Amino acid sequence: MPLEADSRLRYRLIHDQLKSAIALGNIAPGLVLLEGPVARIFGTSRVPVRKAFEMLHAGGFLHTFEGRGYLVAHPDGSMPQPLRMPIAEDTLGFDRPLEPLDIPSNSERIYDSLEATISLGIAFGHFRIDESHAAEAFGVSRGTVREALNRLRDRGLVEKSAYSHWLCGPLTARAVREDYELRALLEPAALRASAPSLTRAQLDSALRDIERAIDAPDSVDAAALHKLETTLHDTFLAGASNRKLLATISHAHMPLIVNHAFYDAFHLHPEMGTLTEHRGIIAALLRGDIDSASDALAKHLQQGEMRTRQRLKVLAVLPDPDLPGYMQRIA
Structure with missing residues (x-):
C-alpha cells in the first residue's frame, strides 16, 4: 500500500x-x-x-x-472542566480491546529497525548514516528514511551536521551522566504532579507485572523489560500537566533506549536491583506516600546511571556488532 x-x-x-x-x-x-x-x-x-x-x-x-x-467537548459545545484519568478502552467508550491498526506507513515500518540499529551502534562508536544506502537497504525512498531519522532526532538519537550529514554517537560516560542528572531532577517532580491521576487498578497491575518479573527474572526479555521501564518512566509521569517538563524528560531517555538495544542484542535479563527498585516505587504509590515514591525514583535513577556506565565498560572490550552498510563508522 x-x-x-x-x-x-x-x-x-x-x-x-x-x-x-x-x-x-x-x-x-x-x-x-x-x-x-x-x-x-x-x-x-x-x-x-x-x-x-x-x-x-x-x-x-x-x-x-x-x-x-x-x-x-460537551454535547452543547460548552467548555467542560478538565477530567484527568488513565485512558483505557472503556474510558474511550469501547467495550472490548481494539485490534491494532496493522497498516504501518513506510516510515513506521523502518522506524523500529533504525532505532534498534542506531541505539546499538552508538554504544560502540561514532557513525554517519547514509540516507541513500538506508533507502536501498529498506527498499523505500530517501524521503521515507529522512522522515524516520527526523523522528529519531527528536528523541536525541541522531543529529544533523552543518553539511546535512546524519550523525549518531558515540554514547559517552559523560552523556550518560548528564542525561541521568537531568532525569533525577525532573522525573521525581513529574511523578509528584502525575501521582494523583494514577488509579489503584493501574498501580495494582504494575505491581503484579513487577512481582512476576522478580519471581522469574530469566523470563523477562528485552521487550518485557522495556514495557516495565516505559510504565514507570513514561505512563506514570504522563499525568503531569507541564508538557515542556515531559518533553525534556523524553529527550533525556537516550540511555533507556540504548539499554533496551543492549539487552535485545545480547539476550540479557534485568538485574534484580532494577526490579526491586521498581517495586519499591510502586509500593509507595499504593500507600499514597508520594514523597517516598519520588525519593525512591530519584535513587533508582542514580543506581540506573551506575549500571548503564558499567555496561559501557563491558561494551568497550566487546567486538563491534554486525551493523548494516548504511552505518558508516567515523574514525
Whole structure:
C-alpha cells in the first residue's frame, strides 16, 4: 500500500472511531486526551493520532486548553472542566480491546529497525548514516528514511551536521551522566504532579507485572523489560500537566533506549536491583506516600546511571556488532 494511503487510512480510522464514541456520549466530556496513551490503545504511533486529534478539534469534538492534550467537548459545545484519568478502552467508550491498526506507513515500518540499529551502534562508536544506502537497504525512498531519522532526532538519537550529514554517537560516560542528572531532577517532580491521576487498578497491575518479573527474572526479555521501564518512566509521569517538563524528560531517555538495544542484542535479563527498585516505587504509590515514591525514583535513577556506565565498560572490550552498510563508522 502506498505511503499516502497508509497514513490517510490510519488517522481516518482513529478519527472515525473517536468521533463516533464522542457523538454517542460514550466518552466523558472534559476527558483529557493525550497522544501517547491513545496511540497505545490503537496500537499505532503518535503521528496518525495527532492528525486525528487535529481533525476532531476542527470538527468541534475536541477543545484545546491551557494544559497538555485536548478536552473532549460537551454535547452543547460548552467548555467542560478538565477530567484527568488513565485512558483505557472503556474510558474511550469501547467495550472490548481494539485490534491494532496493522497498516504501518513506510516510515513506521523502518522506524523500529533504525532505532534498534542506531541505539546499538552508538554504544560502540561514532557513525554517519547514509540516507541513500538506508533507502536501498529498506527498499523505500530517501524521503521515507529522512522522515524516520527526523523522528529519531527528536528523541536525541541522531543529529544533523552543518553539511546535512546524519550523525549518531558515540554514547559517552559523560552523556550518560548528564542525561541521568537531568532525569533525577525532573522525573521525581513529574511523578509528584502525575501521582494523583494514577488509579489503584493501574498501580495494582504494575505491581503484579513487577512481582512476576522478580519471581522469574530469566523470563523477562528485552521487550518485557522495556514495557516495565516505559510504565514507570513514561505512563506514570504522563499525568503531569507541564508538557515542556515531559518533553525534556523524553529527550533525556537516550540511555533507556540504548539499554533496551543492549539487552535485545545480547539476550540479557534485568538485574534484580532494577526490579526491586521498581517495586519499591510502586509500593509507595499504593500507600499514597508520594514523597517516598519520588525519593525512591530519584535513587533508582542514580543506581540506573551506575549500571548503564558499567555496561559501557563491558561494551568497550566487546567486538563491534554486525551493523548494516548504511552505518558508516567515523574514525
